[in-house]
Amino acid sequence: MYDERLSAPRSWWLLPVLAGLSLALIMLRFGPVPAVVGLVAGVVLGAAALSGYGSARLRVVQGSLVAGDARIPVDALGEAWPLDRAETLAWRTAKADPRAFMLLRSYVPTALRVEVSDPEDPTPYLYLSTRSPERLAAALEAARAEQPRG
The missing domain is CATH 4.10.860 (DNA Excision Repair, Uvrb; Chain A)
Structure with missing residues (x-):
């Protein structure tokens, strides 16, 4: 959680x-x-x-990532990369893809970039401003591990 x-x-x-x-x-x-x-x-x-x-929330609950108003099942997500300050700035400006989902808060200095692995989804990745990118990445990995295989 x-x-x-x-x-x-x-x-x-x-x-x-x-x-x-x-x-x-x-x-x-x-x-x-x-x-x-x-x-x-x-x-x-x-x-x-x-x-x-300032009421935007990031949550990992019941096998889903909830980012603001978006709810994405963790099995539709790929690898997560914690971004430091420099990479955070780069991914919100020069490296940004206009198709990406961005929950961006300029006052948060770090972020997490999560690949979208669902072939039906045109969104290449999620950019999530977060004060704890490593903890969020670990929570996503734990939620993915809890998903039933089938």
Whole structure:
């Protein structure tokens, strides 16, 4: 079993406050009450957007890899390669294949690249931002080993 939430860094939580202040300054020309409403609305909407962006999860459960909204059986996956910082950057830019499934979070410095072995699937590989690429690769291998052969 593996479970990781790709939550945004703490420093990013300053962004909703700045959005609220910006909206408050814009609304200030209409009076102090609209400015306060703008402040509250900007902070709440910014926090909701950031929370939604940081709610992506990676899980290995019941013989499947769950990456964000995607659910892929582990028997449809091939070899997994943990990527260091340099390789992570290369695979999200110059080496990237537009057909690949990418669960990308720029604030996560490492990733895992997993080959897709299903011949019916046009996706060549999965690129998964993860803070623990070795642990995720091990969880996928363990889940694959638990699958009944047949």
